[in-house]
Amino acid sequence: MGQIIISGILLGGIYAIVSYGLTLIFGVIRVINFAHGSLLMVGMFMAYYLSKGMNLNIYLMMLIVVPLMFILGVLIQKYLLSKVINEPDMQLFVTFGLLLLFENVMLAVTKGEFFSLDMNMGTIPIGSLVLDWGRLINLVAAIVLAILLLLFLNHTKIGWAIRAVSQNRYAAGIIGLRVERLYILAFGLGSACIGIAAVLLTPIYTIFPHVGFNFVIVSFAVVILGGLGSIPGALAGGMIIGLLESLSGYLIAPELNQIVWYLLFLLVLFFRPAGLFGIAGSEEGGVK
Template identity: 40%
Template sequence: MTTLGQLVISGILIGGIYALMSIGLTLIFGVLRIVNFAHGEFLMLAMYGAWAVTTLLGFNPYVAVLAIVPAMFLFGGIVYRIIISPGLDKPHLVVVFATMGLSIFLQNVALMMMTADLWDVPPIFSHAVIVGALRFKAELLLGFLITILCTVGLQWVIRATYLGKAIRATVQDGEAAMLMGIPVPRIFLITFAGGSALVGLAACVMMPLFSVFPTVGLNFVLIAFVVVVLGGMGSIEGALIGGICIGVVQSLSSYYVAPAFGQMFFFILFLLVMIFRPNGILGQKGAATIGIND
C-alpha cells in the first residue's frame, strides 16, 4: 500500500512538471492554432541558460528564473517575427516544416557549442520531504507548487485582465476582434512570446531534476504533445490534468511492468485518447476532426 501511495504521489508530482512544460505549447496552440515543433528545443535552450546562470554565475536555478523568463520571452518574440508570422497566412504545412527546421537548427547549434555531453546542476535541497511513510524530493514538490501557482495565475490573467479579454476575443473570432480594434498580430506575438517564457520557467524548475543535452527536447516534447492532446489542445487546466495522468501512468507502469515500457504505455494511452476522445478531456468540441488552420 505504501509503495502504491508513494508511486501515485511521485507520479502526480512529476506530472506537475510535465504540465508546466506543456502549458506554453497548449497556450500557443489555443490562440494561434499552430503546433510549435521546436517547443522541446526552446526547453533545451532555456535549460542550458539555467545551467549557465547556475554554474557560471553561481546562482540558485530558482533565481535564474529572473533572467531566463525574460530572455525566453524575447527569444519567442524574435522567433515569432522571423519564422511564425510569415508562415501564418500560408498552408498549415509551412509552419509545421518551418518549426521542425527550427528544431533541427537549434539542436545542432547546441551540439556544436555545448557538445553532446550531459550537464547538470547539484541538488538544491539535501533532504527529502518525509510525510508519514512517504518520501519525495523537495525539488519535485516545489516544482508542483510552482505549476499550481502558474496555472492559477495564467487563468487569472486570461479571465480578469484586459489582455486576457483580448486573447479570448482573438480565440473566439479573429476577424471580429480585429474589427473591434484588437491588434490581433500583437496578441499573437505576446502569446507566442508568453508561451516561450513559460517554457523558460519550466526549464529552471526542471534543471535541478534532469540533465541537459542537445536532444533533451525530443524526449520532453513527445511527453508535452501527449499531455496537451490528453488535456485538450488549448486548455490550461486540461494540461494540468493531462500532465498528472501521464505522470501517474508512467510511474505505475515503470514500477509494475518494466521501466522501458513506461514510455510505450503513454504513447498507447495517447493513441487510445485519439481514437475514442480526440478532443481530449477538456478540449473544444470538433477541434481534432476539423483540422484547424487548414
C-alpha cells in the first residue's frame, strides 16, 4: 500500500508539471490551448533527438529545449493568436489547427514509429518501498518550478504586469501596460514550462506523435480542479489526481483507474467551478 501511495505522489508530480504551461496560458491569455499536448510532444521529440544527436545527458537538454520552446510559444502568439485576439472562437480554431499541424508533421517525419531513451537510472530503496530516480527528479522539479513561478509572478515587475493583464486587460492597457507584448511573453513562458515537462518526461515515456494525448485530458482536469491560472492549484490538483488514479487502479481495478478522478472533476465543475483552490468567482480571475 505504501508503494501505491508513493506511485500516486510521483504520478502527481508528472501531472502537475505538464499542467503549469496550460494554466499559465489559460490564466493570462484566456485561450484554451488545444495544442498543449502536441507542444509537449514536440518538446519530447526535441529532447530525444538532441540528446541522441549530441550524445549528452537528457537533463542537459533543458538548456536548449526550454529556450527553443519559449521561442516557439512567442512565435505562435505573435504571428497567429494575436491576429485573432478579440475572437475567442477563432483562437480555439488556431490552437486546434496547430495540434493537427504538429501531430501530422511529426507523423510524416517519424513515420509513426516509437522512440525511447534506454535510461535505467536505477531505484532508491526505502525499507520495503522503492522510488525511481526519473520520477523523483520530476517531482522535485515540479515543486521547485512551482515556487519559482510564484516568486516570479508575485515579486517581479514583469510578474505583476502579467498578473495585472490577466485580471483585467483593458484596465492594464489604460495604465500603460503593453498588453500584446505581455501576452507574447506569457505564451512563451507557458510554452517554456511545457519544454521543461517534456525534457523530464522523455526518459520515462515512449515518444510518438500522439503521446501528448495521454496527458492532455488529465492536464485540463488538473487545471480546472486546482483553479484556472493557479500555480499552487496545479501542483495540488496534480497530486490529488495522481493519488486518486493510483489508489483506484490498485483498489478498484486498473481499467477503471480514471473513473474516480473523472467523478471528482465533474463534482468540482458542478459545485466549485472556480476549482478547489480558486476563490469563488475567480473563474473570471487571473494568475496567482
